[in-house]
Amino acid sequence: MSDAPLAGRRVLVTRRPEQTSSLAARLAELGAIVVSVPAIAITSPEDPAPFDAALARIEGYDWIIFASGNAVNAVADGLAARGRQPALVGPAIASVGPATTRALAARFPGCAVELQPTADFRAEGLLMAFAERGWPRDQNCLIPHGDRARDIVAAGLRERGARVDAVVAYRTVVPDGFADALANAQRDRIDLALFASPSAVESFASAAGETARVLPIVAIGPITAEAARATGLTVLAVAESSTVDGLVKAAIRCFAASALTPG
Numbered sequence: 001m002s003d004a005p006l007a008g009r010r011v012l013v014t015r016r017p018e019q020t021s022s023l024a025a026r027l028a029e030l031g032a033i034v035v036s037v038p039a040i041a042i043t044s045p046e047d048p049a050p051f052d053a054a055l056a057r058i059e060g061y062d063w064i065i066f067a068s069g070n071a072v073n074a075v076a077d078g079l080a081a082r083g084r085q086p087a088l089v090g091p092a093i094a095s096v097g098p099a100t101t102r103a104l105a106a107r108f109p110g111c112a113v114e115l116q117p118t119a120d121f122r123a124e125g126l127l128m129a130f131a132e133r134g135w136p137r138d139q140n141c142l143i144p145h146g147d148r149a150r151d152i153v154a155a156g157l158r159e160r161g162a163r164v165d166a167v168v169a170y171r172t173v174v175p176d177g178f179a180d181a182l183a184n185a186q187r188d189r190i191d192l193a194l195f196a197s198p199s200a201v202e203s204f205a206s207a208a209g210e211t212a213r214v215l216p217i218v219a220i221g222p223i224t225a226e227a228a229r230a231t232g233l234t235v236l237a238v239a240e241s242s243t244v245d246g247l248v249k250a251a252i253r254c255f256a257a258s259a260l261t262p263g
Contacts, residue, residue: 004031005252012185012193012215014039014200019069023194023244030248037185039200039207041175042070045147045168054142054167055079058091061165062139065094065153067123069103071144074169076107087111091142094129097121098243121242122221123152130157137161144169148199150223172199179207186211192236192254194247196220198227205231218250 011032013020024034045051055078058064066072076086088108094115095101104111115133117125130136136157143154143166154166175181182204193215195201201224205212216234219225221242225235236254239246 005255007031009033009191009255010035010189011251012037012190014193014204015196016040016042019196023247026244026248027251030252032251035185035188035190037178037181038175039178039182039195039203040172040197042073042146043171043173045171047168050165050167051078051144051169054144054165055082055084058142059089060140061091061142063094063136063141063162064088064091065126065141065143065157066100066104067096067126067143067145067149067153069100070146070172071169072100072103072107075144078169094126096123096126119241122223123150126153127156130160135160135162139163141165142167146199147171172197174203174207178203182207190215192251193217194220194251195224195228196247198224200224201227201231201233205233216254218247218254220247 006027009032011027012035013023014037015023016038017036020036024036027034055075079086086108088111092114093104093111095104095113097117098121101113101116104113115129117129119125120128137160139162141157141162141164143164145166145168147168151166154164157164195204195217213232213234216236217228218237218239219228219235220239222238225238228235237250239250
């Protein structure tokens with residue numbers, strides 16, 4: 001394989017700027033021309049009271065379960081707004097995967113992650129990790145999540161006897177000016193678009209209209225791929241692991257298999 005298997009390919013990245021650096025750097029190393037147009041933005045919950053109440057008693061939980069880096073940031077920012085030090089002392093910490101674990105290390109230095117899936121870095125994998133370790137029956141669990149999050153983990157833990165507070169810690173919204181930024185990006189050829197969440201897919205499909213249907217995409221996992229297909233997008237590949245590396249490898253596969261030809 002060439003050292004630059006993406007040479008000259010224009011790749012649309014739809015993640016937010018703070019989440020894009022490692023992905024953009026890796027794509028550029030492989031020769032891609034990275035076109036960054038964030039498809040989502042993060043803001044506060046419409047009703048912050050339940051999240052504020054959970055933060056006020058955070059030390060009383062047996063587990064805090066993080067399914068995204070956005071949830072990590074929301075908790076860290078929420079504690080800071082209350083004048084609290086960035087620390088999670090007392091509860092055991094569960095993380096959905098390596099990216100979330102890195103976010104925990106960055107925002108909560110010294111934080112030890114007690115539980116993380118070994119391969120399936122999504123809600124289903126997190127439940128499997130609990131199943132292998134032992135269910136937190138009769139324990140108090142906090143799951144800070146986004147307003148569009150699936151209820152898989154909370155429902156699964158409740159079914160096994162856990163007491164779960166699943167609270168909205170942040171909202172996902174369409175960035176101001178997204179449609180215009182996307183239109184500007186599409187004035188030049190885009191060979192492939194990468195998506196890391198269903199919400200990014202929904203924003204893109206709504207803004208791009210019919211042109212979205214013909215743009216080939218790579219999804220970070222099966223849930224994002226399902227959302228893309230539901231909106232009529234053309235999914236060429238799904239990352240084998242829900243990570244930056246998985247996205248990049250899936251993009252390479254698309255071109256290596258001649259699924260795409262130069263524009």
